[in-house]
Amino acid sequence: MKKVLVLYYSQSGQMKKMVDSVIAPLKMSEVIEVDYRKIKPVQKYPYPWPFYPFFDAFPEAIYMHGCEVEPLEDVEDDYDLIILGYTIWFLSPSIPVTGFMQSEQAKQLFKDKPVVTLIACRDMWVMAQEKMKKLLSDVGATLIDNVVLTDQGGSLYAFLTTPRWLLTGKKDPFLGLPAAGVSEEDLANSVRFGERLAEALQNDEEKQKKPLLKNMGAATVNGKLVATEKIATRSFMIWGKLIQAAGKPGAFSRKIVITIYAVFLATLVLTIVPLNILIRKLIYPWRKEAIEKSVKFYEEPSGR
Ligand SMILES: Cc1cc2nc3c(=O)[nH]c(=O)nc-3n(C[C@H](O)[C@H](O)[C@H](O)COP(=O)(O)O)c2cc1C
Numbered sequence: 001m002k003k004v005l006v007l008y009y010s011q012s013g014q015m016k017k018m019v020d021s022v023i024a025p026l027k028m029s030e031v032i033e034v035d036y037r038k039i040k041p042v043q044k045y046p047y048p049w050p051f052y053p054f055f056d057a058f059p060e061a062i063y064m065h066g067c068e069v070e071p072l073e074d075v076e077d078d079y080d081l082i083i084l085g086y087t088i089w090f091l092s093p094s095i096p097v098t099g100f101m102q103s104e105q106a107k108q109l110f111k112d113k114p115v116v117t118l119i120a121c122r123d124m125w126v127m128a129q130e131k132m133k134k135l136l137s138d139v140g141a142t143l144i145d146n147v148v149l150t151d152q153g154g155s156l157y158a159f160l161t162t163p164r165w166l167l168t169g170k171k172d173p174f175l176g177l178p179a180a181g182v183s184e185e186d187l188a189n190s191v192r193f194g195e196r197l198a199e200a201l202q203n204d205e206e207k208q209k210k211p212l213l214k215n216m217g218a219a220t221v222n223g224k225l226v227a228t229e230k231i232a233t234r235s236f237m238i239w240g241k242l243i244q245a246a247g248k249p250g251a252f253s254r255k256i257v258i259t260i261y262a263v264f265l266a267t268l269v270l271t272i273v274p275l276n277i278l279i280r281k282l283i284y285p286w287r288k289e290a291i292e293k294s295v296k297f298y299e300e301p302s303g304r
Contacts, residue, residue, distance in 0.1 A: 002032045002201045005075060005109065008085030008118075009039040009096045011047035012169075017187050018120045018149055019085040025194040032201055035075060041096040042068040048169035055258045056249050059240035061089040062233075064131060066099025075109060081197070081206050082113050082141070088121040088128040091233055093135065101135040110141035114209045116197065117143060118190075120182050122162040123150040126221060126298045127229045144206070145213040145302045147193050148220070149186050153178035155225065155277070159269055192216060211301040218302035223291040224280040226298065228273065239264070 006023050010016040016038075026032045046053055060067075086097040093101070100106055115136055119125050125148055136143050151158040157177050165171050165180035173179045193213055200212040239261050247253035284291070296303075 002080045003076065003078065004032055004034050004081045004083060005079040006034055006036045006083045007039055009094055010087065011045065014181055015085050015087050015120045018118055018182070018190055021187050021190045022118060022147070022194040023083065024191055025198040029198045029202070032198060037072045037075065039096050039100045040070040041099065042070060045096070049166050051167065052255055052258060054167060055262055056254060057095060058090045059244045060249065061092045061095050062236045062240045064092060064098050066102045067095050069096055069099045069103060071105055077108055079113055081201065082110060082115045083118060084115060085118040086132070088119065088125050090236060091124055091127045091229060093128050093132050098135065101139065107139045110136065110139040113141050114144045114206050115141045116145040116147070119146070119148045121150060122158045123155055123222065124225060124229050126226055127233050142209045143301060144209055145211050145218060147190065147213065147218045147302065149182045149190060151181055152183040156274065159273070193218065213302045215303065217304060219299050220304055221295045221298045223295040224277060224284070226294055227280060228276055
């Protein structure tokens with residue numbers, strides 16, 4: 001009998017849907033036992049998000065100050081594989097998942113275990129996955145695969161549809177824009193990763209701690225977005241420090257800096273980001289080789 005631990009954190013249920021789709025074949029297998037647990041922050045985060053709490057979460061997310069999480073109950077320490085479904089908050093793993101990965105329990109559970117990460121996010125996950133790699137190596141785990149689903153409609157639309165969804169709970173198409181979030185088709189199709197994992201577990205392939213999901217379209221990096229993510233991370237670090245210096249989470253003094261930051265971010269998203277995308281498109285032929293190299297790196301371990 002193989003034992004798989006599945007962990008996830010999801011607010012709207014989208015991340016859970018992806019996890020459920022991937023693990024369906026594992027649950028159907030007679031030789032695989034699945035322990036399925038939700039990561040629960042002690043203090044819940046709101047969904048949909050009111051404006052200030054949304055931006056108030058930003059410094060703690062970017063600086064990886066995870067929150068306190070409830071200990072997982074009835075888990076063992078001899079899993080053959082761990083599957084971790086996490087979302088991205090401000091180019092970092094969400095605060096509850098970071099909090100869990102920094103806990104003593106994560107150290108016990110993850111030590112020497114092969115791990116598959118699943119991500120469902122808007123479309124900027126590359127820097128967050130680098131942070132996740134560090135969290136996993138800190139607890140002695142080996143990342144063997146990474147599967148990523150991103151919001152439908154492309155980067156520019158998602159800059160509008162995703163914040164509208166997160167701040168109002170509305171996902172439906174509006175003003176001619178597509179619905180927010182990952183498409184139902186992509187969520188359903190991710191069952192193929194579970195089919196392959198079930199087969200691999202039956203053949204003891206996970207023991208080699210090598211990728212099992214290569215050439216299956218697991219993770220596709222948009223090369224033109226990598227530079228944007230790097231620039232945004234630098235700017236986030238500066239603003240994160242300023243907001244933290246203004247007071248503790250929830251403090252009124254923080255709201256003032258958050259307001260200035262929100263205006264800055266909106267200006268950035270409406271001006272610099274499209275300009276940056278356009279410039280990156282124009283200079284692509286000269287940067288092609290370097291971009292392709294970085295794309296290959298960030299698509300590891302599963303690759304396209
Ligand atoms: C506070 C916050 C910040 C987010 N920042 C990012 C981000 O930097 N990049 C990204 O691709 N998605 C970002 N998202 C979208 C999430 O990764 C995810 O798609 C969305 O929250 C739905 O996940 P759920 O399953 O928890 O409902 C953010 C969401 C929240 C709530």
